[in-house]
Amino acid sequence: MVSPIDIQKALGGIDYPAKKEDIVKHAQEHGGGDDVIKALQGIDDREYDGPSGVSESVFT
Numbered sequence: 746m747v748s749p750i751d752i753q754k755a756l757g758g759i760d761y762p763a764k765k766e767d768i769v770k771h772a773q774e775h776g777g778g779d780d781v782i783k784a785l786q787g788i789d790d791r792e793y794d795g796p797s798g799v800s801e802s803v804f805t
Contacts, residue, residue, distance in 0.1 A: 746780070747778075747780040749800045749803075749804065751778065751781050752781060752784065752785070752800055752803055753796055753800070754776075755771075755775055755776065755778075755781045755785075756771060756775075756799065757775065758771075758775070759771045761793060761794055761796075762792045762794050762795075763792065764790075764791070764793075765785075765788055765789070768785055768788070768793065768799060769782065769785045769786055772785050784803045785803065787803070788803055789802055
């Protein structure tokens with residue numbers, strides 16, 4: 746099970762706003778585990794203004 750902390754660690758340093766594909770790529774390049782990548786691949790395909798929007802999309 747992925748936690749919000751895992752998501753935020755994998756997205757540390759990303760510039761927002763960011764599109765889904767950029768978020769997933771950033772997490773892959775910055776040590777996001779398989780569960781984090783899988784969770785991020787499941788978010789809505791849109792632009793996110795910040796980390797809270799990403800977490801909201803993952804956990805709803």
